[in-house]
Amino acid sequence: MNNQNSFDDELLKKRIDTFYGYGNYQGNYWFIGMEEAGGDFKDVNNRINIWDKRGLKEIDDVAEYHIDIGWPSDFQPGAAIQPTWKGLIRIVLSAKGKEKINLEDVRQYQIQELGRKDKETCLLELLPLPAPSLKHWIYNQHSHLSYLFNRQIYESYCLEKRINYIAERIKEHKPEGVVFYGKLYEYSWREITKKITDIDFKLTSEGFLICRTSQTMFVIAKHPVAFGSTNQYFHNIGRAIAARF
Numbered sequence: 590m591n592n593q594n595s596f597d598d599e600l601l602k603k604r605i606d607t608f609y610g611y612g613n614y615q616g617n618y619w620f621i622g623m624e625e626a627g628g629d630f631k632d633v634n635n636r637i638n639i640w641d642k643r644g645l646k647e648i649d650d651v652a653e654y655h656i657d658i659g660w661p662s663d664f665q666p667g668a669a670i671q672p673t674w675k676g677l678i679r680i681v682l683s684a685k686g687k688e689k690i691n692l693e694d695v696r697q698y699q700i701q702e703l704g705r706k707d708k709e710t711c712l713l714e715l716l717p718l719p720a721p722s723l724k725h726w727i728y729n730q731h732s733h734l735s736y737l738f739n740r741q742i743y744e745s746y747c748l749e750k751r752i753n754y755i756a757e758r759i760k761e762h763k764p765e766g767v768v769f770y771g772k773l774y775e776y777s778w779r780e781i782t783k784k785i786t787d788i789d790f791k792l793t794s795e796g797f798l799i800c801r802t803s804q805t806m807f808v809i810a811k812h813p814v815a816f817g818s819t820n821q822y823f824h825n826i827g828r829a830i831a832a833r834f
Contacts, residue, residue, distance in 0.1 A: 594630065594731060595731045595732065595733075596630075596633075596634060596637065596728075596731050596732045597637075597638075598732055598733055598734050600637060600638075600641055601637065601728075601732055601734060601737075602734060603641075603645055604637050604640060604717055604718065605717050605718065605746075605747055606717075606747075606750075607645065607647055608640065608645075608646075608647065608714075608717045609647050609648050609713050609714065609717070609751075609754070609755070609758075610625075610648050610649075610704075610711065610712045610713035610714045611648055611649050611650065611651035611654065611704040611711075611712045612648060612650075612651065612703075612704040612705065612706065612708070612710050612711040612712045613648075613705065613706055613707060613708055613709070613710065613711055614648065614711055614758060614761075614762050615762060616708065616709040616710045616711045616764065617684075617709050617710075617764055617765040617766065618680070618681045618684060618709055618710045618711070618764060618765065618766050618768075618830075619710070619711040619712075619713065619759070619764045619766065619767045619768070620677045620680075620710065620711070620712050620713070620767075620768050620770060621713045621714075621715060621755065621767065621768070621769045621770070621778070621781075622673070622712075622713075622714060622715065622769075622770050622771055622812075623714070623715050623716060623771050623773065623774050624714050624715065624716040624717070624718065624719065624720055625714055625719050626719060626720070626721060627718070627719025627720050627721060628719075628721060629727065630727055630730075630731050632719075633718070633719050633727065634731075635658055635659070636658050636719055639654065639657050639658045640654070642657075643657060648706075648711065648713070649706070650704070650705055650706035651703065651704030651705065651712060652664040652700075652704070652705060653706075663699060663700075664699070664700050665700070666700070667696075668696060668699060668700055670692065670695055670696055670699060671699060672813060672814050673812070673813045673814060674699055674703055674813075675695050675699075675813060676770070676810075676813030676818060676822075676823045677703070677710075677712075677768070677770070677813065677823075678695045678698045678699060678703060679695065679820060679823040679824055679827065680766075680768060680823050680824075680826045680827040680830070681698070681703075681709070681710060681827065682694060682695075682698065682827065683823070683824045683825075683826070683827025683828050683831070684765070684766060684827040684828070684830040684831045685827075685831070686831060690820075690824070711764070713755060715748070715751060715752075715755070715774060715777055716743075716744065716747065716748075716751070717747065717751070718743075723740070726739060726740050728743070748777065752777055752780050752781050752784070753784065755781050756781045756782075756784035756785055757784075759781070759785055759805065760784075760785055763804040763805060764805055765804075765805065765806065765830060765833070766805065766806045766807075766808065766830035766833070767805055767806070767807050767808070768808045768810055768826065768830075769781070769807070769808065769809045769810065770810045770811065770812050770813065771811075771812040771815075772809070772811060772812070772815070775809055778809050779809075782800065782807050785802065785805075785807075786800065786802045786807075788800045788801065788802065790807070790809060793825075793829065795822060795825040795826075796811075796822065797809065797810045797811070797822070797825070797826055797829075798810075799829055801833050805833075806829065806830045806833035808826055808829065808830070810822075810823075810826055
């Protein structure tokens with residue numbers, strides 16, 4: 590590897606060990622997904638270098654960060670609605686009691702509210718490195734870190750630590766709702782929740798899993814872009830969070 594075609598491994602290790610997502614730990618509504626999307630080496634390297642320049646933050650402001658990496662369009666007037674975020678936004682709006690949510694409601698929340706450092710949501714990632722899909726793994730081609738040889742070794746290296754850390758942050762901040770999205774990592778979602786409560790999940794008639802403590806409703810849901818994910822499905826999750834007590 591030459592320097593122009595390889596990651597700064599020291600910086601890459603910091604990213605793996607310390608980056609958790611976007612938004613505000615003080616927020617009432619937390620969303621935890623598998624990992625954020627990413628592209629080729631140039632794209633991912635830019636993302637990580639900008640994260641460095643912004644101060645190596647554990648959680649960042651999603652809009653400020655994406656503007657800095659050169660992707661401002663999701664936060665400008667008339668922005669296209671981001672496919673993953675739209676389901677999460679509908680959950681929040683429904684949890685706050687809003688009925689008849691329209692596309693403009695979703696768009697304005699995306700532009701102004703979602704994942705912002707001083708607002709009401711927290712967007713966390715189970716895994717710290719961007720990837721376009723489970724089938725694409727570029728890190729072994731551009732890094733000397735042994736635990737990036739393949740995805741399986743990478744997950745073995747960081748999953749347990751991150752499960753423990755996310756669980757501790759939930760216990761510390763006690764959000765009203767924690768929504769895990771993406772059924773592929775259901776085992777990890779259950780492991781996080783087990784570290785907080787011994788109450789098991791129950792399947793609702795709407796098709797998502799729920800359990801609750803005295804402070805927090807936990808939900809395991811479909812990914813917003815998964816087959817069969819409807820607006821009503823996410824509205825029902827929001828209503829379940831609102832009615833948690």
